[in-house]
Each structure stands twice: as structure tokens, then as C-alpha cells.
Amino acid sequence: MPSSPRTIRTRALVSMTAMVTLLAVAGCDDDGGNEQGRASSEPSAAAPAAPSASGLPGSLTGQKLSWSSCPAPTAMQGTGEKPGSEWECATLKAPLDYAKPRGETIDLAMIRAKATRPDKRIGSLVFNFGGPGGSGVSSLPGFAAAYDTLRSRYDLVSFDPRGVGESAGVKCQSDEEIDASDAVDSTPDDDAEVKTAMADAKAFIKGCEKRSGKVLAHVDTVSAARDMDLMRQVLGDDKLSYFGISYGTELGGVYAHLYPKKVGRAVLDAVVDPTEDPEQGSYGQAKGFQLALDNYLKDCAKKGTACPTGTDPAAGADRIVAFLKKLDKKPLSTESGRKLTQDGALGGIAAALYDKESWKYLTLGLQEAMQLEEGNMLLAMADSMSGRDENGHYSNINAANAAINCVDDRQRYTVTDVKAQLPRFRKASPVFGEYLAWGMLGCTGWPVDGTTDTPDVSAEGAAPILVVGNTGDPATPYEGARKMVQELGRGVGVEVTYKGQGHGAYNSGNACMTKTVNAYLLDGKVPASGTTCR
Secondary structure (H helix, E strand, C coil): CCCCCCCCCCCEEEECCHHHHHHHHCCCCCCCCCCCCCCCCCCCCCCCCCCCCCCCCCCHCCCCCCEEECCCCEEEECCCCCCCCCCEEEEEEEEECCCCCCCCCCEEEEEEEEECCCHHCCEEEEEECECCCCCHHHHHHHHHHHHHHHHHCCEEEEECCCEEEEEEECCCCCCCHHHHHHCCCCCCCCCCCHHHHHHHHHHCCCHHHHHHCCHHHCCCCHHHHHHHHHHHHHHCCCCEEEEEEEEHHHHHHHHHCCCCHHHHEEEEECCCCCCHHHHHHHHHHHHHHHHHHHHHHHHHCCHHHHCCCCCCHHHHHHHHHHHHHHHHHHHHCCCCCCCCCCCCCCCCHHHHCCCHHHHHHHHHHHHHHHCCCCHHHHHHHHHHHCCCCCCEEEEEEHHHHHHHHHHCCCCCCHHHHHHHHHHHHHCCCCCCHHHHHHHHHHHHCCCCCCCCCCCCCCCCCCCCCCEEEEEEEECCCHHHHHHHHHCCCCCEEEEEEEEEEECCCHHHHCCHHHHHHHHHHHHHHCCCCCCCEC
């Protein structure tokens, strides 16, 4: 989704994590707070030792992880089923503030499944599924089938990054407060609605300070990259093998910049453009989601009368705009008693654009909403993006997303800035433009200053890194892959293109893409830069 359902608060590149929930909550066949980290599985620290080459004390770099059976994901992680017996969980201790490596520590929640061919084992393959704000502990088991071949030679490992889930997870509001905010319009139409939205944003920020003030300055991407290098050392790997998706590509790029000689085999899929500031990123997403929606409308139009938006794609886009304007005045009822608002419908539509396989659910959701005037399915898909489960509990994906973005990004925009950009954003996307333009206010009034204009991902001397772009990606437009290759530096980034639809490429099921990435990760075969899969 372009951002959270309350984009006035967050500028987000939301993770593929949401798609796990989407497919679960859709449940359709083809027919039709522990804020300071995990309390369990504490690692036993090694005996006090001299600082390591990384500058961290040996008590951290030499800690032994105590792996044990995983519990079910917590509400902060997004809830769900307890993972199977092949999964183990542990807690890694890391400095709260890397400027004070011997100071206070936080607990980072980790999960792994050991390699199925230990005699052929390469090492650990660490995953980040994006967000920022997605829980790797809850996500990896859900995606694991797609990486089964890689598991033959790697331990599959993921984690909740700092500020996320059970790794000192940022919390800002209660479930009830988040539900209440759903009534606030994220695309205000007049000064009164702007005032209401800004008041809601101020209350959100106040809640973040009250509940999580101690960690807000320390959930930045650079610190998360340093966590990954500590993780590498504790896991016993000489170099980091890494698979980053969406925001995970930015995290991987920052790691490569900090530790170029420690980069092993790394894949960056669904690439965030490291050269764009928040305004440029939001504008690019407006175009990206509109492109994905237009592609859906063309596909839907081929189905004739079964398509709720009609047989003319251009007219179909106009129908969706009219439908959303109608919802702005009169939300739809649902079986739960909650209302499908304009924001909720936008969230539901965007959720389905992350994966071409979900287009059929978008068709069903639009049929229900536009023809029957019931909002059940679109609301369920919107909930998947905001981390709300069927019991009304929210994960901390939106709170973490705001906290990480706002400590990373130096820019702070004003209402005047947004109003000046609205015509350009509307032109880029009649459906998503306003939503993403107002989302630029996500860090306005944040209590912690941002650190950079754009992330530094230059990585001279690093081993070759696969940089995978999808021409139809809505959330991380294709152009970002080429920019990442350029920024990583000559001889580092290897560009691979997938001509397809959806967010990301490896999990698309495309045989060429699977073969290319697997050959690189398993056998070290670096493809020619410019390789294209269709």
C-alpha cells in the first residue's frame, strides 16, 4: 500500500509482510506488548572480553544464542499461528545506542530454520521483508515455502528490526485509539479537515513519546544495519548473506556501505530508490500504484460484464474515483459494524495491487462495494495493510514505520508544501495522488530530528550484489533498481529485470527469475548485468 491507512502520519514503503496477512484474511478460494523486546530465549553472554574489531565489547560479539521452540507471534508482531517444529527462536542483545556500546542494551527477536543439507551448508541467509516495520519473526515462516530450495544450503534467518515487533517495539496508541483514528480523513478537503487531521497526528506523536520515547532516537536504519553485522558475528558467519525486499533493499544497501568487505551473496528485490527524498519517493509511488491499477483495469476489462469497473479501462478509473468520492461523504456498512471509509477503500485497493494473484480479490471487493454497497472485503484487505487482526488487535507496523522513517529522514514538510504539490500528485494518480501527497506530513512535529537527506549506499569494494527490479512494481517503481546499481558503485550492483506485475520478483513464480537468483545464492554464479526475465 502507498502507506498506512492514516498517511497523514507516515510516509511509508510498506512491506510484503502485509501480503501474508492479506492472503490469510481473504480466505477466499478461486470462487468466490513487550516494548523492550522478547522476554524468552535469553542468550547467555560470553565471559567479559576485550572489545572486538567492530568496537563492540566481547560480551556482545561473543554471546551465545539460546535457540528454542518458537511461540506464536505476539500482537506486536501481527499475531498468527505458532510456527512448525523446524523453527527456532532466540534473542540477540544489541546496544541501544551504538555511540555507547557498553551502555544499555535492547533485545532483538530472531527466528531460524536450519539448512536441510548440513553437509552442503553455506551459512546463514538473513532476510528483511521490508516496511520499514515488518516483523521478520512472523513473516519468514509464512514465506518459507518460496525459499525451500535456498534452505537446502542455508539456515533461513530473520528478525524483528529495532523498533519493530518484539525488538524494543515502538508503541504509540491503544487498539481503540487506532480504531478511533480511522474516522479522520487522510485526504482533507478543507481547512477544518486539515485541522482535525493535524490534531490527530499530534495525538499520535504524543502517544509515541509517552510509550516509547527512550527508543525513538535509536531505531534508525544505520543502527539496524549495525545490528545485522553483530548478528553476522554471533551466527558465526565470516560474511553476511542477505535477502532484502522493499525497504529491506535500503537496509541492505546501507549495510553494504558500512561493511563492504563483509558482504557475501546479497539479493535486493523490489528496490527502494536511494536517491529520492520523501517527496520524490511519494510521487514515484503515486505513479507506480496508478500504473498497477491501470494494468489491473485493463485485465479486468477483458472479463466483460464480470468486471465491476466496466470494459473501458479509462472509464473504469473514473468510476473508482467517483466511488471513492462517494465514500468520503458516506462510508459503507460492514458485517462487523465498522465502516468502510474512503481511506479504507484506498487501502484495500492498494493491498490487492501488491500481487497479481490478488487481483481476483480486488474484483470481488469492488463488486461487493460498488454493486452491493457492502464494504466487508475491501475493509479486510485494508486491515491487512494496517496490521489489524480479526480480534481488533494491531501490530506495531505503522508505529514502527513512522519512527524509523522519521529518524532516518531529515525533511519536514508543511501543509503549505503539500498544497503546492497536490496538483502534480493528482495528475500522477487521480486515485492515489492526494493520499500520498498528504502523507508527506508524516514526520511533521516528530520529537526526534532526522539524520539524512537520502541514505548512503555506496559500497566500493563489496562483492557483487543482485539488484532486482520489476517493471510493474507499484510500491517500489522499477527505476529504483537502476539508481541502486549506480549508487552501489562500479562492479558492485548487478541489475536484473523482471517484466511482470506485483511487488517484487523472486516470489512471482517466474522460472527464469527463480533460476537466476538460486544459481547466484547457491552456486555463486553472478548473472550478466542487464539480465531480463519475462
